[in-house]
Amino acid sequence: MVFANGNEAIKLPILPVLLPLVIFVFYIKFWRSSGQTLGMQTWRIKIVNHEGGAISVKQGLIRFVAAALSWLCLGFGYWWMLWDSEKLTWHDRLSKSRIIILSKENAD
Secondary structure, eight states: OTGGGTTOOOOOTTHHHHHHHHHHHHHHHHHHHTSOOHHHHHTTEEEEETTSSOOOHHHHHHHHHHHHHHHHTTTHHHHGGGTOTTOOOHHHHHHTEEEEEOOHHHHO
């Protein structure tokens, strides 16, 4: 966007709100439709709710915010899975969702 603005920074007060919103919409669209972003497809992982189905918008929002908070805690929310009995991160637990690994047959 800086390039499109003649190499000048864009100074709109709405940008700090707009960027997280656009990122959230990107994730929730993929998580709700197929359970996978493009990167998750490459790694053959998928996000599901506890019943194995698609997560809700509310679960996606909780997951998105909790994942950001996990990073703010120096990534401890992600490291938590090393000690968790079910190998869940903070955002998995809070959003009542989980990541599953797909077999090569199921990934196609």
